[in-house]
Amino acid sequence: MASRKDPMGIGLAVLNRIASSPAIDRLGLRKQAESAVYHGTRTGFQAAGAAARTFKRVKGSGKPVRQHTTADSGVFDLSPTEDQQMIVGVINEFASEVLRPGAEAAEAADSTTAEVLAQTTEFGLSLLNVPEDLGGLSEERSAITGVLVAEALAEGDMGQAVACLAPAAVATAISLWGSDEQQQTYLPAFTGEDVPVAALVVAEPRPLFDPFELSTTATRTGDGFVLDGLKSGVVRGLDAELFIVAAQLDGAPALFVVEAPTAGVSVAADPSMGLRAAGLAQLKLDQVSLPASALLGEGTLDDYRECVRLSRLGWAGLALGTGKAVLDYTKDYVVGREAFGEPIAYRQSVAFMVANIAIELEGMRLVTLRAASRAEQGLPYAREVALARRLTSEYGMKIGTDGVQLLGGHGFVKEHPVERWYRDLRAVGLMEGAVLV
Structure with missing residues (x-):
């Protein structure tokens, strides 16, 4: 004990x-x-938090x-x-x-x-x-x-x-x-x-989204702020009771606590290519008045940077788990699937592809854990997070693609879960916020 x-x-x-x-x-x-x-x-935007x-x-x-x-x-x-x-x-x-x-x-x-x-x-x-x-x-x-x-x-x-x-x-x-x-x-x-059902909301539905250049704005008023904008990738947004929303304040991004019943807050279902079980939605902020106390902490840029980095670490961890699922499933499949009288695992091209998945996954895991280790010790970890983000987004998609390829026609149908893992892994390099470690 x-x-x-x-x-x-x-x-x-x-x-x-x-x-x-x-x-x-x-x-x-x-x-x-x-x-x-x-x-x-x-479907359709509706008032949140009824x-x-x-x-x-x-x-x-x-x-x-x-x-x-x-x-x-x-x-x-x-x-x-x-x-x-x-x-x-x-x-x-x-x-x-x-x-x-x-x-x-x-x-x-x-x-x-x-x-x-x-x-x-x-x-x-x-x-x-x-x-x-x-x-x-x-x-x-x-x-x-x-x-x-x-x-x-x-x-x-x-x-x-x-x-x-x-x-x-x-x-x-x-x-x-x-x-x-x-x-x-x-x-x-x-x-x-x-x-409570709650969501950390950073992403926006626009091309080449940069989490440090937000279209959602927060304008100071005499006793607080007014938020305007459209956010995407809101996990369980239709049921959410509380949001932490990223918005541009005085030329720099900051985080705000927004309770769902606040006037001007509405949500709409936004099913995506992957992560469908997450119940993703869009969040519309239309002249949402918030008190001064809604600004998360002191609202510093350093805090926001750390939020983005810790979120990307979380997505890297998710990529590792799904990549491991692809590796285990394809290993068993290529050993059990026979062609021309022998398991397809006996073909060098197949064996090397499975080996490459294992190698890529090990590299992703090492750099992600190193970044997490430095983060929890309070050491600088921006470089390590950038590496983890790059490797898990690039090789995560490759692992998903190779998994589908190894199953051939079976990789393209829902009878096998690999096509779902492929779609989920595509989200790793696109999503911002939502998870935090």
């Missing part, structure tokens, strides 16, 4: 108890047949609470700790027994089932980067743990993984950069049993 001084031990002990409990069976999630959809796609909760505003009384950076051990070792192995084991079981069997139905519905999302709440995914003093699980930042969790979830299904991780992104952002008032107002909802 981990002691209370162990920053990750408490949360992982909870996860271990859940893994050994009948909770998954109680929800019927081990049965593939019960992985059904619970609502269909809605049934959303009201967040009780708490006036700040002190400095915000931040997690500590992890001390440098002086040893270059990316092997997961015992606690990290424990949490990855739990998530892997959940991904293989719940997310993978339900992926096809979730994609068809453009949403992730309520039962699946409730189970991730029991796991405490939204608590991993919330300080212990605020009801979270740890006193230290662990970007590596965030990457490993994203990787494990995405090995089951990237679309559902994004839906599961979206509330955690908002909780993490408020923990990292929020003021004391914002932490006291919003974080209690994320540390309770009824975690």
Whole structure:
């Protein structure tokens, strides 16, 4: 049993108890047949948050609470700790027994089932980067743990993984950069049993989108701000109760906390090529008036840069998990598929292609974990994140393409999941925001 001084031990002990409990069976999630959809796609912009909760505003009384950076051990070792192995084991079981069997139905519905999302709440995914003093699980930042969790979830299904991780992104952002008032107002909802549907919104629907040159604007008023613009890639946007929105303020991007029922906020379904189970939507901001307290923390450019980098690390982790799924599936397929009296794996061209997937995946994983390690130690990591972004977006797409190619005609049909993984991997180099480690 981990002691209370162990920053990750408490949360992982909870996860271990859940893994050994009948909770998954109680929800019927081990049965593939019960992985059904619970609502269909809605179309057209509509007012957001008609049934959303009201967040009780708490006036700040002190400095915000931040997690500590992890001390440098002086040893270059990316092997997961015992606690990290424990949490990855739990998530892997959940991904293989719940997310993978339900992926096809979730994609068809453009949403992730309520039962699946409730189970991730029991796991405490939204608590991993919330300080212990605020009801979270740890006193230290662990970007590596965030990457490993994203990787494990995405090995089951990237679309559902994004839906599961979206509330955690908002909780993490408020923990990292929020003021004391914002932490006291919003974080209690994320540390309770009824975690709100929330989304970190950065992307915009325009060509060559640059997260540092936003079309969405925030204009100062006498007592606050007015937001205008159109955002895309909003995870579970139709059901969201809280948004953190990126907008251009005084010539530089900043983040704002926007409650869904606010006048002028509307959403519309926006199904995409991949990540369909994430329930992506567009968010329209039409003269949305916000109080001065809506600006996340101090609204500095450095905070926003870190948000973009940590988000890209999260997407890199998702790419690793889906890439691993492609590798495992194609390995088994080429060994079992016969042509001209022998397995196609005996052909050099096929064997070399599978080997290349493994090599590319290993390189992606190494640079991503190195970036995450530097991030959690408080060291400069911009270069490492850029490398991780480049490798996971470029080789992620290549792995998806090669997976389809290795299956031949089977790679093009929905009978096999590789075509879905191919479409999901295309999102890694395009999406901004949505997840955060």
